[in-house]
Amino acid sequence: MRKKYGRLRKKENVIVFPGTFEKLVENGHVAVEQENYELAVEAFDQAIVYEPDNPEFLGPYAVALYETKDFQRAKEIAARLLHSGTADYVDAMELYLTISIQLQEYDEVEMTIDALIDEGIVPPDMLNKFNYLRELNGRLSDRYAQDEPSYRMELFTLDEFMKMDALAQQYALASLEGSDLTDLVPLLAIIVARDDVAPLAITFALTLLHQTGHSDELTVRKFGWEKRIVPAAMTLPGQDDLTKQVLEEVDRRLLQDPSRLEMAQGLIEKFAITAFPFGWGTHQAEEVATAYVNYIESLFSGEQLPETALNLLIQQIDNDSDL
Template identity: 70%
Template sequence: MRRKYGRLRKKANVVVFPGTFEKLVEKGLTSVEKGEFEQAVEAFDQAIVYEPDFPEFLGPYAVALYETKDFERAKEIAARLLHSGTANYIDVMELYLTISIQLQQYDEVEMTIGTLIDEGIVPDALLSKFRYLRELNGRLSERFAEDEPKIQTKPLTLEEFLKLDTLTQQYALASLEGTDLNDMIPLLKGIVELPEVAPLILTFALTLLHQAGYEEKVTIRKFNRERVVIPAELTMPGQDSMTLEVLDEIERLLFKEPSRLEMAKGLIEKFTITSFPFGWGNYEPKEVAEAYLNYIEYLFTGESFAETELSCYIQQIDNDSDLL
């Protein structure tokens, strides 16, 4: 249960009405749960002015900043949470290290992980995760840092990959973009043909096979759908003619409502990436656009919407894309 504070707070010399801080925190937490990270950051930015050291929302705040690519502030908030004595120290440390990798602070990551492992701070159950995070950091350091000696890393096996959590799987694949993928093709092919892998991970692996020019057939299974494709021949997410026509139609319908239009574009982008290589089926672009119109109205008002096969599919993709 979330703690409530009833005392009066002051911002400068102005008394803040009771409940203001709590409402901001609640709004931020709810926004994170919905994947609305920009709204979460906006709420937490206001809340932290009132309670700079209140630990309850620092974790979600750091996540929201990370998702909006404000990595410098995300690291600052994660560090503040680490120093607060949080009970979830290892989880927060993993987030802190992930942010540091994004900031290309590879030496700090290597030193920190080494210290954590050497001093026995990492639980045995999480050792493999931190060791792989260390290896990933080394691979990225090799790729981006200048004047560093090259370190040969052994390709990850499918069994090792499946032991990683979804976030680490994502970074493992992201680290391969733009590299020579010849040695990784068996792993990537194995990933895309496993329906139990998260949909977004399947998308990342499939786009890497496309990058590698892989011309053999693979079978993709997502959302109770199955399709045989040749990765080299695929059009990348969001670049197909159907998506472009849906976007044109949604702009026509919502050109006077910019907030709803931006939400619609974001939902469509999430759909094309998460569902790839599947689309909306045999619906016309106008039907798809109208389904998004109804779904957005539901998101804005909370009122029920017509639960057609298409609208339920759109909602499913929206929900599943927030799980990564």
């Protein structure tokens, strides 16, 4: 029987070999997952020629462009994603607004957020995120309006940072991605070493220091734990071998139950980011995977889990995280 390949695509009147577009998109996705954003951009640059409005790759394409500091193109792709009819409209809008802040388009960001909230487009569980995004946008707008280059290098002092709540701290640090962080390294090192900073904010500060290649050893404290770490030499959140093994084991166990699988993946990712640079202690991948499968079942059934150290740890991180 003749194999069916689907519709043929053409590029400048030349028929493209079947599967070319799909392979480019797959390569781009893999590159994003591996944080090889330059390679992802190369793949998506070719894929967009064939299907310029396909929402399958526009999101990661915009993210890859953002990470390579090509903010103007990132905004254009994010705008295409918004107009593509994507089911994740609110998430796409959050990405679009984050890019717009990098482009210092503060008035547009403010008006857009106001309109989204006034028209009830933002769901209740996302209101805090958008309100803090608006707060960050306003604060950056006030600083940049002074038109002094020094403000571009240090957006806040330690005192200002400590007066923010946890979500505002996260957005403040996230806004520094892609910037020249040279003058901010001392401040970031202080933030990492404090035990009164939100766990996620410490994670973001650590990843920024990793970005700068910071080679001094720092002491990190979270959830009563303490660890010495060199940011330049650390593995990024979720990229360690144990987390990868846990995800693989959960994928194997929940393959036939997509809803529980997605939930488990989200919980594991939340743990990896929130607890970073700490993990599940001495527990093996199979033990951790079993604990997550049982935890999800308990959420559905309402049954109480045994109060083991691992179960309590998983519940604590899930409950304490603002991710």
